[in-house]
Amino acid sequence: MTQRHRIAIAVNGTTHDVEVESRRTLVDVLRHDLGYTGTHVGCEQGVCGACTVLLDGEPVRACLVFGVQADGAQVQTVEGLGDQEHLSPLQETFSSAHALQCGFCTPGFLMLVTAFLRDHPSPSDAEIREAVASNLCRCTGYQNILRAVRTAADATASGDGSAGEPS
Amino acid sequence: MADPAAPIRWTGTPVRRLEDPRLLAGASRFVDDVNPARLLHVAFARSPFAAARIERIDAAGAVAVPGVVAVFTARDLDLPGLRPVLERDDFTVTEMPLLARDVVRHAAEPVAMVLAETRDAAEDGAEAIAIDYDATDAVSSIEQAIADGAPLVHEAARGNLLLDAAMYDHEELDAALDAAEVVVEQTFTSGRVTAAPMEGRACLAEWDERDRRVIVHVSHQIPHLVRTTIADLLGLAEQRVRVVTPDVGGGFGLKCVVGREEVLVAAAAVRLRRPVKWVEDRLENLTASFHGHEQRYVVRAGFDADGVLLGLDAEIAADVGAYACFPFTCGVEPLMASTELPGPYRLTRYRARGKAVATNKPPIAPYRGVSRPQITFVLERLMDMAARRLGLDAVEIRMRNLIAPGEFPYRSAAGLLYDEGSYLESLQRCADALDHDGWRTRQADARARGRLIGLGYSCFSERTAYGTPAFASRRMAITPGFESANVRMDPSGGVTVAVGTLSHGQGHETTFAQIAADELGLRPEDVRVVQGDTDTTPHGWGTFASRSIAIGGGAVKRAVETLAARVAAIGAHLLEVAPADVVLADGAVSVRGAPERSVAIAEVARAAHHAAHRLPDGAEPGLEARATFDPPGTFSNATHGAEVEVDPETGAVSILRYVVVEDCGVVINPMIVDGQVHGGVAQGVAAALYERLVYDERAQPLSGTFADYLVPTAAEIPPIEIHHLQTLSAHSATGAKGMGEGGAIGAPAALANAVSDALAHLGVEVDAIPISPEWVLAALRESRANVAAGGAP
Numbered sequence: 012m013t014q015r016h017r018i019a020i021a022v023n024g025t026t027h028d029v030e031v032e033s034r035r036t037l038v039d040v041l042r043h044d045l046g047y048t049g050t051h052v053g054c055e056q057g058v059c060g061a062c063t064v065l066l067d068g069e070p071v072r073a074c075l076v077f078g079v080q081a082d083g084a085q086v087q088t089v090e091g092l093g094d095q096e097h098l099s100p101l102q103e104t105f106s107s108a109h110a111l112q113c114g115f116c117t118p119g120f121l122m123l124v125t126a127f128l129r130d131h132p133s134p135s136d137a138e139i140r141e142a143v144a145s146n147l148c149r150c151t152g153y154q155n156i157l158r159a160v161r162t163a164a165d166a167t168a169s170g171d172g173s174a175g176e177p178s
Numbered sequence: 179m180a181d182p183a184a185p186i187r188w189t190g191t192p193v194r195r196l197e198d199p200r201l202l203a204g205a206s207r208f209v210d211d212v213n214p215a216r217l218l219h220v221a222f223a224r225s226p227f228a229a230a231r232i233e234r235i236d237a238a239g240a241v242a243v244p245g246v247v248a249v250f251t252a253r254d255l256d257l258p259g260l261r262p263v264l265e266r267d268d269f270t271v272t273e274m275p276l277l278a279r280d281v282v283r284h285a286a287e288p289v290a291m292v293l294a295e296t297r298d299a300a301e302d303g304a305e306a307i308a309i310d311y312d313a314t315d316a317v318s319s320i321e322q323a324i325a326d327g328a329p330l331v332h333e334a335a336r337g338n339l340l341l342d343a344a345m346y347d348h349e350e351l352d353a354a355l356d357a358a359e360v361v362v363e364q365t366f367t368s369g370r371v372t373a374a375p376m377e378g379r380a381c382l383a384e385w386d387e388r389d390r391r392v393i394v395h396v397s398h399q400i401p402h403l404v405r406t407t408i409a410d411l412l413g414l415a416e417q418r419v420r421v422v423t424p425d426v427g428g429g430f431g432l433k434c435v436v437g438r439e440e441v442l443v444a445a446a447a448v449r450l451r452r453p454v455k456w457v458e459d460r461l462e463n464l465t466a467s468f469h470g471h472e473q474r475y476v477v478r479a480g481f482d483a484d485g486v487l488l489g490l491d492a493e494i495a496a497d498v499g500a501y502a503c504f505p506f507t508c509g510v511e512p513l514m515a516s517t518e519l520p521g522p523y524r525l526t527r528y529r530a531r532g533k534a535v536a537t538n539k540p541p542i543a544p545y546r547g548v549s550r551p552q553i554t555f556v557l558e559r560l561m562d563m564a565a566r567r568l569g570l571d572a573v574e575i576r577m578r579n580l581i582a583p584g585e586f587p588y589r590s591a592a593g594l595l596y597d598e599g600s601y602l603e604s605l606q607r608c609a610d611a612l613d614h615d616g617w618r619t620r621q622a623d624a625r626a627r628g629r630l631i632g633l634g635y636s637c638f639s640e641r642t643a644y645g646t647p648a649f650a651s652r653r654m655a656i657t658p659g660f661e662s663a664n665v666r667m668d669p670s671g672g673v674t675v676a677v678g679t680l681s682h683g684q685g686h687e688t689t690f691a692q693i694a695a696d697e698l699g700l701r702p703e704d705v706r707v708v709q710g711d712t713d714t715t716p717h718g719w720g721t722f723a724s725r726s727i728a729i730g731g732g733a734v735k736r737a738v739e740t741l742a743a744r745v746a747a748i749g750a751h752l753l754e755v756a757p758a759d760v761v762l763a764d765g766a767v768s769v770r771g772a773p774e775r776s777v778a779i780a781e782v783a784r785a786a787h788h789a790a791h792r793l794p795d796g797a798e799p800g801l802e803a804r805a806t807f808d809p810p811g812t813f814s815n816a817t818h819g820a821e822v823e824v825d826p827e828t829g830a831v832s833i834l835r836y837v838v839v840e841d842c843g844v845v846i847n848p849m850i851v852d853g854q855v856h857g858g859v860a861q862g863v864a865a866a867l868y869e870r871l872v873y874d875e876r877a878q879p880l881s882g883t884f885a886d887y888l889v890p891t892a893a894e895i896p897p898i899e900i901h902h903l904q905t906l907s908a909h910s911a912t913g914a915k916g917m918g919e920g921g922a923i924g925a926p927a928a929l930a931n932a933v934s935d936a937l938a939h940l941g942v943e944v945d946a947i948p949i950s951p952e953w954v955l956a957a958l959r960e961s962r963a964n965v966a967a968g969g970a971p
Contacts, residue, residue, distance in 0.1 A: 034298070048211035049204015051427070053376045054460040058884035061376055089204035098202055106198040109849045112857060113683030114201030115208065115376040115427030144891040147884065149376050149428050150683045151853060152860030152921075153892035 018082035022047060023091030031078040038062040038073035040081070041088060049089040049118050053147065060146030063119035064088050070126045070145075089118035092125070101125060101163050108159035112150030119146050124160050133168050136161065188692035189912070192849035193702050197687045200425075207424040209380035209397045210457045217382075218247055220443060220456035221300035223290040223307045224466060225282035228316035228538040228877030229329065232280055232289065232309065239306035240292050245299030248450060249307065250291040252279035255445055258411055260436060260504040263655035268343045269509060270335045274501035274541065276411075276438045276445075282311070283331055283500035284540050285879055286466035291442055293454060316538035318877035320474050320497050323535045331500055331536035340498060341509045341534035345516040346592055351527040354489035358480030362563045367946045368552045368926070369870035370472035370497065373545045374889055377427020378458035379467060381440045383447035391418040394444050397426050399434040399680050400720030403656075405712045407436040407504065408444045419444075423710035426682035430861070431544035432468055433682070434722035435503040464887055465879040468543030469871055472497040473511065473552045479560045485568050485575040489527035490591075492519055492556075496549075498534045499541040505656035506544055508534040513652055515549035517592045521557045522601045522639040522815060523579040528591035538877040544722060546861055550640065550923040555947060558636040558927035562934060563943060572931070573609045576637055577602060596639060599815040600903045604839040605637050607901055608817040611837045625939070630824040631834065632938075634931025636924045640814040642842075642916025643728035643909070648811050660808035661725070662716035663733040665694065665741050667801035669787040671765070671780030673698060675738070676708040678718010679730035683857075684918060685850045686726060690734045692846055693912060697738040698745065699762030700779065716804065724814075724916030727846060732807035732911030740803035749782045751794040812907045812915040816840035818859075818924035822932040826958060829951030831867055831933055833896040840920055841903035844913030851917060852900050858921020860895045866926040868894065870948050937961075941971035 015030050022045060029044050036055075041047040041064065053061030055074045062073040065087035093099035098106070101121060111117040120143070127134070127142040134142070139160045143153060200206045223240075237249040252275060259275040278289045292303035317323040317331065323338040331338055355361055382395040392414070398404050398421075405421040408414070426433065439456050447454040458467065474495045480488040494515045498508035512532030520528055565575040580601040581588050588596040613620075617633050624631045641648075646659030664676040675694055679686060691705035698705075708714055718730065742762055749767025750757040753775060760767050768776030783801060785792045790799040821835040838855055845851050868888040872880040881887040906913045930944040933954070940961040946953065961971045 032298070042210075043213070047204070048208075049206075051208070051377070052210070052457075054884050056460055056883045056885065059376065059460075059889075089202075093203060095199040095203045095205055098199060102202040105202055106194055109192075109195070109853050111198065111201055112685070112853055113376070113426065113428040114197075114206055115425075117201055118204055121202070140892050144893040147376065147889050147891060149374060149430070149861075149889065150857045152856035152858075152895050152898060154856040154895070154898055155853060157892060 016079050018079055020081050020084060020086055022086045023088060033077065033079060035078045036074050037076040037078050037081050040078035041073060041086070047088050047090055051115055051118060053116065058147065060123060061116045061119040063122045063146060065122055065126055068126065070123050087122065089121055092121060100166065104159045104163045108155045108162060110151060110155040110159035116146060116148045120148065120156060128164055128167060134164050188695045188702055189844065189846050190848065191692070193688055193692055193847055195685045195688045196691060196703060197685065208377055208427055209382050209395050209424065212382050212395050214384055214453040217453045217455055218293045218295065218450065219297040219300045220454060221292050221297065221304040222288040223292065223304040223309060224286040224288055225278065225311065226285065227282060227311050227313045228285045230282050230311035230313045232278060232282065233312055234310040235290060236308040237290065239308055240303035243299055243303040243306050245295040246292060246303040247295065248293045249303065250446065252277040257445060260438065262502045262504040262507040264507050264509050265653040265655055269341045272332045272334065272340065272502055274438065274504070276442050284538050285877060286462070286540065288438060291446065293446055293450065316877040318537060318539065318873050318875050320495050320535045323537050331538060335536055338536040339533055340502060340536050341512055341532065343512065343516065343532045345530045345532060347529045348527040348591065351489045351491060351529050354527045355478055355480040355491065358488050359483040360564055360567050361478055361480045362560050363478045364563065364945060366475045366477070366556045366559060368471050368473050368555065369948050370469050371545065371865050371869045372464060372467065372469045372871060373430035373432035374463065374887065375428030375430060375432060378460065378463040379433060379437060379439065380457045381443040382453065382455040383444040384453035385447050385451045387451070391420060392444055392448050393420045393422065395422045395424060396440055397433060398423050399429045399682060399722050401680060401710055401712055402678060402717050403505065403720065404436055404440060408441055411441050412445055412448060421712045423680055426680070429682045430546045431548065431722055434720060435468060435506060435543040460884065461882050464871065465882055466540060468503060469499065469540055470511065470542045470545035471552060471865065473515070473549070475552070475556045477556060477560065479564065481564045481568065483568065485564060485570045485578050487523055487525055487579050490520070490525060491529045493531050495533045495535050496542070497537050497539065499537055499539040501541040503541050503543040505654060507654065508542060509652065510544055511542060511549045515553050517594065518550060518641060519553045519557065520591045521553065522581055522637050524581055525591045539873055546858065547919045547922040550638065550919065551862060551865060551926050554636055554638045554923050554927040555930055558931055559944065562931050566938060572635055573605060573614055576605055576635065580605065580637060594641065596813045597907050597909050598905050599639060599813055600841045600905045601637060601639070601815050604815060604817040604841055604903055605635065607839040608635065608819040608837050611899065611901060612819045612821065612835065630826060630936045631821065632824070632932040632934065632936025633819065633821050634928045634935055635817060635819050636927030636931065637817045638815065638923055640724065640816070640917070640920045640923055641811055642724035642814055643809050643812045644723050644725060645729065645808045645810055658719040660806050661718045661729040661733045662804065662806045663730070663737040664716050664804045665737045665802065667741060667745065667783050669784050671783040673700065673705045674708055675705060675734055676715045677730050677734065678716050678720065679726040680710050680720040682721065684721065684726060684854065685847065689727060689846045689850060690731060693731055693734050694738045697735065697742045698779070700765055724918040727914045728812055728910050728916045729807055729809060731846065731914060732809060733805050735911045736805035736807055737803045740805065741801060744801060744803070745779060745782050748786055748793055748797060749777050752777045752782065752785065752792065807911060809909045812909045814840065814842040814915040814917050814920055816920050816924055818928040820928040820932045822929060822936060824933060824936045824954060829954035831949055831954065833863070836896045837899045838921070838924065839901040839903065840917065841905050842917035843905060843907045843910060843915040845902065845904065846912065846914055854918050855900050855921045856898055858919060859898050859925050860890060862922040862925020863895060863929065864890050866929040866947050867949055
């Protein structure tokens with residue numbers, strides 16, 4: 012259990028070499044070994060999705076992935092989307108739609124939706140609802156998260172890369 | 179047409195939140211994001227039994243785990259426990275020990291604290307502690323706890339009653355009930371739920387050797403209360419304790435009480451002179467934290483033939499668990515319920531008795547709504563049950579009983595003074611939005627096609643902005659209520675507003691900035707709101723009970739008014755006109771009616787600090803102001819309406835439409851207000867249909883994960899349609915009333931009434947929440963059995 016392994020993980024394009032215990036989860040590696048604290052831990056039970064990151068492009072619960080499983084992988088976290096001065100269109104849309112309140116679950120939703128919109132550039136409302144239902148939010152009742160995703164999808168579909176004002 | 183030359187009013191504008199960028203970019207700072215050098219991590223050894231005597235604790239196994247630095251038991255620390263007090267004869271004071279010493283009173287009660295170099299090592303250490311328990315009989319429900327001969331949770335609380343308060347007893351009540359055309363007698367229950375914020379509780383304490391004091395980072399709603407509590411229990415002067423609440427990942431009441439763990443973490447940091455962190459995991463959050471809303475109401479309500487409510491008799495019991503929460507006590511639910519049960523209806527004859535019943539389960543704390551979801555559920559069910567028996571329409575019976583315009587201010591049967599509201603209008607608007615007049619036809623058509631659909635309403639008044647008198651009447655030894663704000667303009671004209679409230683999702687960094695910007699003629703982004711640091715903010719009572727916009731916003735407005743008057747006076751002096759002849763707008767002080775004659779506010783600020791010789795005679799250098807605000811309380815109101823469909827095969831309830839017509843007075847930021855309604859309704863839907871913390875008959879927790887405790891997802895929460903009314907309150911400096919809890923208050927009643935309407939022809943009346951599929955199927959089976967036996971359904 013306490014055996015240690017050297018692994019290499021590329022986070023938002025920067026490669027890190029780190030030594031981890033076998034039982035160390037990816038979210039602990041990211042947060043505590045590498046300092047990417049934008050990814051949050053909501054349940055450690057694989058239900059809430061607050062820790063969602065992209066592992067080789069696919070959204071995963073980082074609390075259900077061991078660090079050693081991410082050896083050699085590309086990981087994308089919320090810090091890779093855009094900083095405070097240069098928010099990405101999706102981040103901008105979350106703000107203009109008021110799709111966050113306490114903001115604790117928000118990084119997980121942003122990563123989930125980033126992959127979803129990449130794979131479903133013209134989603135139906137039902138597809139959006141199903142995707143958003145992957146993660147838990149306790150503040151918003153999901154109303155404005157759904158609206159933000161709809162707005163971001165429409166902006167992408169219309170070729171307007173900038174964040175639209177939500178309708 | 180708005181006058182294009184009129185200054186911008188930020189109040190009423192959906193300003194994008196100033197706190198968003200850091201939260202969106204992963205640049206926020208929650209407690210677990212703070213990692214000082216030499217940090218120690220905490221794990222607790224917790225009781226596996228709900229009731230037991232502790233025979234022996236052997237920590238040797240834990241000390242031997244590599245990385246474990248210390249193990250503390252109650253005897254090692256020898257600290258007093260948390261002892262919340264109501265100064266009432268009908269209340270029994272008990273103490274919640276920080277760590278159990280000789281007995282445990284609920285499963286997952288902390289018994290020993292392990293500190294280690296890593297969280298993993300701390301958890302290994304907690305598992306390696308050998309604790310011998312002698313399990314004793316536990317009580318797991320109100321019924322078990324009040325049964326003759328039941329084991330006592332606390333020796334001092336006979337009959338397991340921590341509070342037994344006969345509150346109101348109108349002399350004409352019994353006669354009125356005797357004379358009533360219809361008396362509805364019913365028992366209603368609600369399940370145990372919990373706030374479950376996405377960020378659980380968390381605490382990091384570090385000893386600052388330079389200043390010889392402890393700095394506590396804590397995920398909390400009332401930082402100043404945490405400071406007082408830690409200082410008192412550790413025997414420190416308050417200036418030796420600094421409490422910082424950085425970003426807080428939701429609270430909903432859970433974090434407005436001081437927990438054992440937060441005090442223990444501070445104690446360990448002081449003792450070990452090292453930073454110490456504890457982050458609650460989800461199992462702890464669901465089984466070892468604070469719960470709420472598990473209540474039972476035995477009620478009798480009498481109505482005359484016209485449906486007019488003649489009297490109400492209520493016996494209210496709350497399962498408050500094993501301890502009282504600090505500082506609100508376990509009286510918080512029964513007292514709130516007794517005082518506010520009369521709701522938005524005209525009622526004079528009222529009797530209430532509120533009991534706090536101890537069980538061997540975790541303690542309760544305030545959770546969004548605090549008894550109001552239950553009292554609204556009870557009262558609104560009574561209205562519908564009476565209407566059905568009298569052959570009245572659900573809207574009509576309410577119209578006949580709601581307090582009407584012209585009757586405000588209204589003194590309730592419990593003595594509360596309701597300020598102006600729009601009770602009738604909100605119901606009418608909601609009924610119109612749901613096409614109430616066409617409902618029975620639509621329902622009959624649906625039933626003809628085998629579909630069970632129902633429509634339900636809930637009307638409620640939401641007491642908000644509880645000031646000092648409201649809490650004092652509860653006789654809390656620690657009495658919250660007022661709020662404070664310090665405002666300062668810096669030499670560049672930027673404004674810092676320091677407040678005692680604590681936004682944890684409600685967007686005060688934006689709404690308070692809007693209030694300040696309007697007074698000063700600045701933009702919200704010119705105003706920085708500082709909160710959550712006892713070193714830099716004035717004493718205040720944080721954010722809970724829908725208090726912040728009405729009380730904290732009032733303090734901000736008053737402080738900023740003083741500051742604005744000083745800016746105006748200096749500006750007028752520089753412009754060589756009288757102070758009464760200037761206005762503050764668009765970042766400048768200008769002569770009224772002659773905007774070309776102006777001086778920039780930044781220049782005024784510069785003069786106030788860097789050229790004090792240019793100030794008017796007698797003017798103090800610098801630009802600061804302070805104010806407090808302590809209103810008597812206001813009442814928001816709303817009507818919720820829900821249309822549901824019940825699946826008779828699965829028992830599942832789906833929500834077809836959900837409409838809210840709410841009135842919280844002046845809306846500062848409509849986007850944020852809608853967001854609060856959305857989130858509240860979602861939590862109300864959760865309590866009505868999905869969430870329940872299940873305990874077995876030995877008081878063992880069965881809901882330890884989010885796979886067992888069903889926080890709804892986007893698939894369960896329907897689109898929520900919101901309409902606004904705006905009744906101004908004389909009890910609010912800004913005209914705004916609180917509204918953070920209303921969504922959660924209205925939803926269970928509306929849904930219970932809708933489900934009951936869907937099943938009314940089958941003789942089913944909802945008397946318990948959550949309305950689980952199992953409950954629905956059992957009710958339908960009973961209905962069929964009654965028909966088969968030749969009776970009514």
